[in-house]
Amino acid sequence: TMAFTKASKDQKYDRQLRLWGDHGQEELENAHVCLINSTASGTEILKNLVLPGIGAFTIVDGHKVSGEDVGNNFFLSNNSIGRSPEKLLDNDPEFFHRFTLVIGVQLPESTCLRLGSVLWNANIPFLVCRTYGLVGYMRLVVKEHTVIESHPDNALEDLRLDQPFAELKNHIQSYDLEGMGKKDHSHTPWIIIVAKYLEKWFSTFYKKEAFKQLIRQGILKSEKGTPEDEENFEEAIKNVNTALNPTKISSGVDDIFNGEQCNDITSQTPTFWVMTRAVREFVHNDGGGNLPVRGSIPDMIADSEKFITLQNIYREKAMQDASVVSKHVESLLQSVGKVCETLFCSKNAAFLRVVRCRSLAEEYSVETVNKDAITSCMDSADGEMVLYLMLRSVDRFYQQHSRYPGVYNYQVEEDISKLKLCVNSLLQEYSLNVNVKDDYIHEFCRYGASEPHTVASFLGGSAAQEAIKIITRQFVPFNNTFIYNAMSQTTATFQL
Amino acid sequence: MLSHPINWLPAESKACMNLLLFSLFREKKRRRVVELTEKMVVDGGSRDGGEWDGRWNHINTFLERPGPFTHPDFEPSTESLQFLLDTCKILVIGAGGLGCELLKDLALSGFRHIHVVDMDTIDVSNLNRQFLFRLKDVGRPKADIAADFINGRIPGCNVVPHFKKIQDFDESFYRQFHIIVCGLDSIIARRWMNGMLLSLLVYEDGVLDPSSIIPLIDGGTEGFKGNARVIFPGMTACIDCTLELYPPQINFPMCTIASMPRLPEHCVEYVRMLLWPKEKPFGDGVGLDADDPEHIQWVYQKSQERAAEFSITGVTYRLTQGVVKRIIPAVASTNAVIAAACATEVFKIASSAYIPLNNYMVFNDVDGLYTYTFEAERKENCSSCSQVPQDLHFSPSAKLQEVVDYLTENASLQMKSPAITATLEGKNKTLYLQTVASIEQRTRPNLSKSLKELGLLDGQELAVADVTTPQTLLFKLSFTS
Numbered sequence: 001t002m003a004f005t006k007a008s009k010d011q012k013y014d015r016q017l018r019l020w021g022d023h024g025q026e027e028l029e030n031a032h033v034c035l036i037n038s039t040a041s042g043t044e045i046l047k048n049l050v051l052p053g054i055g056a057f058t059i060v061d062g063h064k065v066s067g068e069d070v071g072n073n074f075f076l077s078n079n080s081i082g083r084s085p086e087k088l089l090d091n092d093p094e095f096f097h098r099f100t101l102v103i104g105v106q107l108p109e110s111t112c113l114r115l116g117s118v119l120w121n122a123n124i125p126f127l128v129c130r131t132y133g134l135v136g137y138m139r140l141v142v143k144e145h146t147v148i149e150s151h152p153d154n155a156l157e158d159l160r161l162d163q164p165f166a167e168l169k170n171h172i173q174s175y176d177l178e179g180m181g182k183k184d185h186s187h188t189p190w191i192i193i194v195a196k197y198l199e200k201w202f203s204t205f206y207k208k209e210a211f212k213q214l215i216r217q218g219i220l221k222s223e224k225g226t227p228e229d230e231e232n233f234e235e236a237i238k239n240v241n242t243a244l245n246p247t248k249i250s251s252g253v254d255d256i257f258n259g260e261q262c263n264d265i266t267s268q269t270p271t272f273w274v275m276t277r278a279v280r281e282f283v284h285n286d287g288g289g290n291l292p293v294r295g296s297i298p299d300m301i302a303d304s305e306k307f308i309t310l311q312n313i314y315r316e317k318a319m320q321d322a323s324v325v326s327k328h329v330e331s332l333l334q335s336v337g338k339v340c341e342t343l344f345c346s347k348n349a350a351f352l353r354v355v356r357c358r359s360l361a362e363e364y365s366v367e368t369v370n371k372d373a374i375t376s377c378m379d380s381a382d383g384e385m386v387l388y389l390m391l392r393s394v395d396r397f398y399q400q401h402s403r404y405p406g407v408y409n410y411q412v413e414e415d416i417s418k419l420k421l422c423v424n425s426l427l428q429e430y431s432l433n434v435n436v437k438d439d440y441i442h443e444f445c446r447y448g449a450s451e452p453h454t455v456a457s458f459l460g461g462s463a464a465q466e467a468i469k470i471i472t473r474q475f476v477p478f479n480n481t482f483i484y485n486a487m488s489q490t491t492a493t494f495q496l
Numbered sequence: 497m498l499s500h501p502i503n504w505l506p507a508e509s510k511a512c513m514n515l516l517l518f519s520l521f522r523e524k525k526r527r528r529v530v531e532l533t534e535k536m537v538v539d540g541g542s543r544d545g546g547e548w549d550g551r552w553n554h555i556n557t558f559l560e561r562p563g564p565f566t567h568p569d570f571e572p573s574t575e576s577l578q579f580l581l582d583t584c585k586i587l588v589i590g591a592g593g594l595g596c597e598l599l600k601d602l603a604l605s606g607f608r609h610i611h612v613v614d615m616d617t618i619d620v621s622n623l624n625r626q627f628l629f630r631l632k633d634v635g636r637p638k639a640d641i642a643a644d645f646i647n648g649r650i651p652g653c654n655v656v657p658h659f660k661k662i663q664d665f666d667e668s669f670y671r672q673f674h675i676i677v678c679g680l681d682s683i684i685a686r687r688w689m690n691g692m693l694l695s696l697l698v699y700e701d702g703v704l705d706p707s708s709i710i711p712l713i714d715g716g717t718e719g720f721k722g723n724a725r726v727i728f729p730g731m732t733a734c735i736d737c738t739l740e741l742y743p744p745q746i747n748f749p750m751c752t753i754a755s756m757p758r759l760p761e762h763c764v765e766y767v768r769m770l771l772w773p774k775e776k777p778f779g780d781g782v783g784l785d786a787d788d789p790e791h792i793q794w795v796y797q798k799s800q801e802r803a804a805e806f807s808i809t810g811v812t813y814r815l816t817q818g819v820v821k822r823i824i825p826a827v828a829s830t831n832a833v834i835a836a837a838c839a840t841e842v843f844k845i846a847s848s849a850y851i852p853l854n855n856y857m858v859f860n861d862v863d864g865l866y867t868y869t870f871e872a873e874r875k876e877n878c879s880s881c882s883q884v885p886q887d888l889h890f891s892p893s894a895k896l897q898e899v900v901d902y903l904t905e906n907a908s909l910q911m912k913s914p915a916i917t918a919t920l921e922g923k924n925k926t927l928y929l930q931t932v933a934s935i936e937q938r939t940r941p942n943l944s945k946s947l948k949e950l951g952l953l954d955g956q957e958l959a960v961a962d963v964t965t966p967q968t969l970l971f972k973l974s975f976t977s
Contacts, residue, residue, distance in 0.1 A: 012620050014624075014814070014823070015625070017814070053624075066550060071553060071554060134850075152862075152863070300758075304758055304806040409560070443565055446561050446562075447557065448557050448561075450557040450558075452554045453600075453601060457835070460836075461833035461834075462833055465830070475861075477864070482864075489724070490869050493865065
């Protein structure tokens, strides 16, 4: 029965539902991913998408399985025959339009660029992955990816202590710290304590240490004059540092507000931008320059009643603000002849993120190559950027010789000088005034374009999670080039 | 443990720590590098035992070819593969999220003699990531099913399962392995393994015998975060050297749970800790079984009632289960990444192809992908690996309870239920032991006695045993005035 299936799916997926919720899971189960090339890296990526419940996948792979493939691939034990991506690009590029996301593994440069162009024009996210010896590489290509639920680690609280809204002010007023009995005094939430002392401290330029001392003096004293054990006051003192941060909109969110899409709302505008515009309207018209109140407070020493009452003050304000935003959403949508379907929730307003990746064409074109990033990263000659340049160079080698360097033992030595020519021509073409050490040229010949399983597996986990981020629109994808160096167990992300 | 000579430079040079190498072929004749100039297709050849052409190509690249970044003592050889296939013995601890990935990674990297230890059985909630298991396997031992799957899928691989706790084995078991890799979900278990490998170390005239070192690769994950580390016991930072990296689990204060709940979690803890023992809903002596849906359902309903009493919202079945079982969210991807990093290190060490990770990598892919790789430092007075006797400073009038509290609360020790014995009047006397009910009852009065009352003297040695270590730790009692 349907109920049984839902319950057992809840059980099976319990550990991941706690991360992206039922709505994230639904996105995953409605997605259709295309994997190109079921090499070890490809199948590992796929495994890590199938396990959490990806809705559907299609594998495009024109290669025949070899003995070498069965040696590093957990999922191969028989031949797989299929159409090649090159043939599809030749005959039926629209084949790719049906997918939520296309993942290209171990693609030759020419195929990669052709596919990149098709997918860019069709607005389909493209994730390029490769394992090359002990190096892993990922490139995300998506024009614009918007995220409402970014789930930041360690976000600051939204307590509004510097500009308490009316309901909060009234509530703070209702407390009389000096007139309270001991039990109430020791169980007053630290937010109230800090707010009360702020009222005594009229200056806007307070020294935090002096302010903490002032609060400390408020701790009840015993008959002998020694301070009582009031944990709530200790909490107040500890939290002064962050509680006094001025309420303001982060530059990241500000940038999003100033985005083009925020200005011109049409019937084609995606929900994200309508919501964001509505929040912007709120900020300018109703919020006095502030975002809608988030509505959550951290746990703190307090008796239940005081805490719940305070929590409800924030929650109700958040709901009020959210309904004002929702009205803006409604009227924006009405103005372009649409109906509002989703409710707005305040808690994510401060954490909106937009990821825009440059196209492969931009990365590869001489006119638009990101020279600065490459040159400055090459200041550390043994960092990950040199590995990127080597990957580009072996691609050149492949274009010239129709094979990768050093595949067979006897080729290793003689390919070094050939590969070096490719490196030099690459650097020259892009006018990159950097030095690539000979050691890396030797090493990449040594790799012989091998795909060792453990490196493929590391990439498989990394890529699958980025794919899940794109599909669920939760958490934030990388932008836009990721390199993994298994020799040093280090990684780097570049925006190329 | 097979004796194999190790190349290592004087310990003064920190950089030399990086150059620790297990030189595995000293005894054998070495082939000359000139062999590699022969025109030879890279292929696995038809070696012993039903191999097929090209099977180990992806690995041989790293074993047979010289390179600029290899370990200084690395010598390319066609024999290295044979060592991995025929001789090298690896122990995998845990057959769960990390364990399944590790077994696959090792099997596809040429390791054939692998043992795996796991005391757990398979649960439905494992199936979103522990891919060696299927629905039909639920209830069966993880180690057994994992071994069956790998052995069936990777011809020639021989994974030996052990449906046991790590504490069920002694030194003679652990000594047989070249490398041990852990995919555990418990800090206590990690510390125990750490202690076990430290206990295997042999010192001759104060000098560590390198052949007694078994490298420990340790991986851990939690949601989208993870870490991988390489430990050479006796040489690099051990688990206890960096105990502060694992902050102690925060439990809610009892007064909050008993009379001042504020969060839905407080309500659940109230039911679990206070209401269940009082109401005994499923009978006398029937403890709360976190895996029993009926028990969880009862806790859930009672938690809702408790929450309603205090106008607390947010108690759901999922939250209830999470609190009772102390659930940590988990996904396939993080486990894949961390296990892969660990397996790469196993390969590096076994083949001496590259310098191993030195020595700790942290991973987080909440926002993009972030890693941080650093060298965790040995603690000079580490209670486990420093061989520096640990002092306990107490006044003679201090109660034994204070000593117990110190052992459990001190950030560097973090013991769970220490058992303390001392030699008094020539006899070994148990001062306090918690884990056996009858002895606990008998020794409990000692907790409120002072150290002087118990007959302890200044400079006296106290032997402390705990689940966090297989070996008894010795402390020296130093009286303060």
